[in-house]
Amino acid sequence: MKSFKVSSIIAMAACVAVVSQAGAKEDHHQHHAAPAAKKAETAPLSDESIYNLNSVLLDAEGKTIKLEKLRGKPVVISMAYTSCAYTCPMILAQMQQVEKKLAEMGKKDVRFVLVSFDPEKDTPEVLKAYAKKRNLSSQWDLLTAKSDKVPREIASVLGIKYSKVEGGDYDHSYIITVLDAEGVPSGRQVGASGDPKDLIKFIP
Amino acid sequence: MGGLIRCLLLAAVLCTEPTWAAQDILVPAGEFKMPAKLNQKNLKVASFYIDSHPVTNAEFLEFVRQNPEWRKSKVKKLFADKSYLNYWVSDLKFGDKVMAASPVVRVSWFAAREYCAWKGQRLPSTNEWEYVALRPINNETEIKTLILEWYGRGAEWPLSNVNKSSPNNLGVHDMHGLIWEWVEDFNTSLVTGESRADGGLDKDLFCGAGASGAADPADYAAFMRFAFRSSLQAKYTVQNLGFRCAKNR
Numbered sequence: 001m002k003s004f005k006v007s008s009i010i011a012m013a014a015c016v017a018v019v020s021q022a023g024a025k026e027d028h029h030q031h032h033a034a035p036a037a038k039k040a041e042t043a044p045l046s047d048e049s050i051y052n053l054n055s056v057l058l059d060a061e062g063k064t065i066k067l068e069k070l071r072g073k074p075v076v077i078s079m080a081y082t083s084c085a086y087t088c089p090m091i092l093a094q095m096q097q098v099e100k101k102l103a104e105m106g107k108k109d110v111r112f113v114l115v116s117f118d119p120e121k122d123t124p125e126v127l128k129a130y131a132k133k134r135n136l137s138s139q140w141d142l143l144t145a146k147s148d149k150v151p152r153e154i155a156s157v158l159g160i161k162y163s164k165v166e167g168g169d170y171d172h173s174y175i176i177t178v179l180d181a182e183g184v185p186s187g188r189q190v191g192a193s194g195d196p197k198d199l200i201k202f203i204p
Numbered sequence: 205m206g207g208l209i210r211c212l213l214l215a216a217v218l219c220t221e222p223t224w225a226a227q228d229i230l231v232p233a234g235e236f237k238m239p240a241k242l243n244q245k246n247l248k249v250a251s252f253y254i255d256s257h258p259v260t261n262a263e264f265l266e267f268v269r270q271n272p273e274w275r276k277s278k279v280k281k282l283f284a285d286k287s288y289l290n291y292w293v294s295d296l297k298f299g300d301k302v303m304a305a306s307p308v309v310r311v312s313w314f315a316a317r318e319y320c321a322w323k324g325q326r327l328p329s330t331n332e333w334e335y336v337a338l339r340p341i342n343n344e345t346e347i348k349t350l351i352l353e354w355y356g357r358g359a360e361w362p363l364s365n366v367n368k369s370s371p372n373n374l375g376v377h378d379m380h381g382l383i384w385e386w387v388e389d390f391n392t393s394l395v396t397g398e399s400r401a402d403g404g405l406d407k408d409l410f411c412g413a414g415a416s417g418a419a420d421p422a423d424y425a426a427f428m429r430f431a432f433r434s435s436l437q438a439k440y441t442v443q444n445l446g447f448r449c450a451k452n453r
Contacts, residue, residue: 047281156438163392
């Protein structure tokens with residue numbers, strides 16, 4: 001009992017330390033935001049970074065963005081489509097579990113990204129409504145594109161296979177990838193059975 | 205006089221133009237049944253253009269000359285594995301002159317795609333490729349014999365020139381018998397299911413051992429192509445894997 005208390009106090013202290021450190025970092029970052037950000041952007045990307053892709057995506061606001069915009073924070077990324085009834089909600093739920101676990105650890109500087117297989121149906125408006133319906137936090141980005149070429153590119157770098165089947169559904173691999181702050185894959189979960197802890201291990 | 209000059213110009217063009225320059229072949233719209241699939245349904249293909257032969261080493265050299273980021277010393281690891289163009293002696297030399305007209309291989313899907321985009325084209329889709337590949341060469345029997353004989357023969361090196369074998373009835377060469385080719389949606393076929401959803405994907409694609417229902421020996425060849433495609437990753441480069449480009453009509 002006693003040791004439990006002590007360890008929980010230590011854990012709480014550690015949490016406070018992490019949170020305050022994060023706060024301090026944020027402050028620091030705000031003061032020196034411009035030069036620091038500039039430096040990060042101009043440094044050449046690693047050869048293995050998926051941000052080398054020039055794919056142009058659309059966010060839920062309809063703005064065009066490149067993947068490189070995600071640079072700077074670790075990313076948990078997968079692909080889905082909003083009309084999907086079976087596996088996609090599972091992928092999303094697992095990613096939300098990771099988010100929850102990380103939040104418990106006091107780690108909030110991680111992005112969660114889903115890219116749509118279905119640019120035709122998943123317009124920015126549809127994504128926006130979906131994010132609302134699924135209660136996605138501000139750590140999330142739902143992305144789509146103007147043509148089928150783009151999801152094919154993203155799938156190619158993530159090792160995801162997919163095809164459109166009758167009735168507008170997609171068959172696809174179940175792969176969730178963790179990217180480091182530079183967009184280099186640091187690990188992934190293949191298949192539906194997985195513990196969020198295993199994905200968290202890959203987050204730097 | 206003008207006519208004479210035009211004539212001379214034409215002659216000059218004909219002389220300097222390499223004999224292996226690819227032509228855009230117009231493929232008429234139509235329907236087909238994908239080989240090696242059970243529960244076959246007719247698939248519709250819109251009309252499009254396809255190169256008369258796979259991209260050659262000489263053609264690819266021009267691409268890397270103008271696009272330095274695709275030279276083998278410069279290409280990013282994300283876009284090609286270590287064996288990218290590994291038979292070329294250097295960045296801008298593919299080695300022996302005789303290879304100029306043989307198909308470029310050891311190129312990744314990304315490189316193939318960039319090449320086609322540079323040409324104002326794109327990679328063909330699996331459906332488009334298979335649709336053209338079904339077209340007979342001279343007569344039906346010949347194509348099947350050719351395919352099965354080729355698949356049984358094993359790898360050849362160096363590869364022979366493009367356009368050496370007879371074209372199919374559209375005028376398209378080397379769909380079979382020379383190399384395997386990248387398609388835009390190569391990562392469509394999933395032979396092993398990774399989740400419940402995946403399991404559904406190729407349940408209608410029968411495996412070699414259980415293919416007793418295959419009425420057509422060409423199905424075996426098509427099955428091999430599906431299996432091969434599903435084993436690929438976009439950055440892989442393979443000794444007998446090249447590509448050709450297509451274009452919307």
